[in-house]
Amino acid sequence: MNQASASDYINNFKLFMAGRVYHRTLSAYATRYYLDSILADFGEDALKKALEAVSQHLDYYENLTGAPQSKIRAAVKELSSMHIQSAESYEEKLQDQVRKSLKDSPTARRARLAAAEKQPSKLAVTVMVYRRNPDVVAEVLLRANGSCEACRKKAPFARAKDGSPYLEIHHELQLAKGGDDTVANAMALCPNCHRAKHYA
Ligand SMILES: [Zn+2]
Ligand SMILES: [Zn+2]
Incomplete structure (x- = not known):
């Protein structure tokens, strides 16, 4: 060139x-x-x-x-x-619509509900995901040793599949914002703390 x-x-x-x-x-x-x-x-x-x-x-x-x-x-x-979406963007759009619905009058909301389709329609989407490194997940789970790395409580339940403690891997700087898929940028969280990190 x-x-x-x-x-x-x-x-x-x-x-x-x-x-x-x-x-x-x-x-x-x-x-x-x-x-x-x-x-x-x-x-x-x-x-x-x-x-x-x-x-x-x-x-x-x-x-x-x-x-x-x-x-x-x-x-x-x-x-x-x-229709391209990140794994989380559909949920975020829905949350915006819920906030709008909550602000609306009960009468208007109930009128919409009475007229609404009962069977949800389907939307085909192409989902963009990041290819994640399983070694990062394994290493972070070992570091957490069965307890949430935010609240320090034990994982709320064990996975039925293998009895391992159920924790979710969260990236401190999100991958979508350019965060690294590394042990240093990842933590193992209980589902409550994980939700709070994203929505609180
Ligand atoms: Zn926690
Ligand atoms: Zn997360």
Whole structure:
């Protein structure tokens, strides 16, 4: 890659992140690589912006050249129709809606309940998870030695499978915020302390 094309790549990246049209064309392969990397590193909202940038670029480019960019269009369509969530984001969205519902009047809430579908609908999602290191989990569990590393109480129950104390591994700096999957950044918590770490 020469210097001019390297700076094109960096400029395009900035425009992807800002959701703004870029004019230097990228190959279908490079476009897909950008989109996948943005999703993996910055999440769903950043991907939405990047898809806006690509759509605007396609309109611009096809208008200019008359050459349909079907490969890139297909990638945009595929990524736009995915519902991408982190393992926790659905639960967080639900909690927001619960807070709203609690603030609403009982009459309005009950009217909605009376009209609501009883069978929940299903939403297919693509879940982003971090590949975790089992040695980190094992090492932290051994360090905790059966007790929660926050409240110091014994694990509330043993796993039915093997009788081992039930504790959950929590990352002090969350993996989603760039935290390391290391023994130093992880702790074994009882479910109560773990919930409190995330929601208190
Ligand atoms: Zn605890
Ligand atoms: Zn946690």
